[in-house]
Amino acid sequence: MTYLIDAWLDRPHPYLRILHRDTGEVCAVLGEDALDELRDQGDLDLHGLSSSEPVVLKELVRNLFLFCYARALRPMGELH
Template identity: 85%
Template sequence: MTYLIDAWLDRPHPYLRILHRETGQVCAVLEEDALDELRDQGDLDVNSLSSCEPGVQKEMVRNLFLFCYARALRPACELH
């Protein structure tokens, strides 16, 4: 599968979406609070987002998916 990163970071309410390249389906969405958390952790590299190198983009997509999954699991972990 191939993905596209659709990032609008210089808006009043920034967001980043990961889209399936062939279908345009939205696979993940990171909104302002998640983007702030990524920035605070040092895990949001704007240069990587605009890179034309496939390896750099692939790594960025992988890290963003992992971050989304980790965030989704937090409430379940906090309940135990």
């Protein structure tokens, strides 16, 4: 599968989406609070987002999916 990263980080309410390249289906969404958490952890790689190297982008998408899954498994009161 091939994915696209749709990131709007320089807006008042930033977000990042991972889209399936062939269908346009939204596979994951990271809102402002999730992006803040990634930044706080030092795990938001802005250079990776602007990279054109497939290996870098593949690793970035993988890490973003893992973050989303880990966040979804947390108990409701434990978002940070």
